[in-house]
Amino acid sequence: MSSNLRIRQIPRWLSIVFTVAVIANFVAMGLAESPLRIVYMLLPPLFLLMFTGLYIFAIPYAAKWRRSKA
Known part of the structure; x- marks a missing residue:
């Protein structure tokens, strides 16, 4: 399984x-x-959702930034 698919799952x-x-x-x-x-059982999955969501949101911008640098 590719890392991109795993990150999205x-x-x-x-x-x-x-x-x-x-x-x-x-x-x-x-x-x-x-x-x-x-x-408090709600907080760990909520924070993990926030961090993974921010990461997935930032992936296209990071790729675009890397392409412009090269």
Whole structure:
């Protein structure tokens, strides 16, 4: 599998993890007062989504910058 395909699949799987964490958070809030670990469970996939999304956003600009330098 090429690295480009792998890089693009990471945010897809992270978004699934994040969606499940959000659903678990809403279920926990509906049942009772949710413990902090369920609330904080949303943060790691959210930050990873942010960093991978920024990386994928920057790839075309970096390639364009490299071409202009050469």
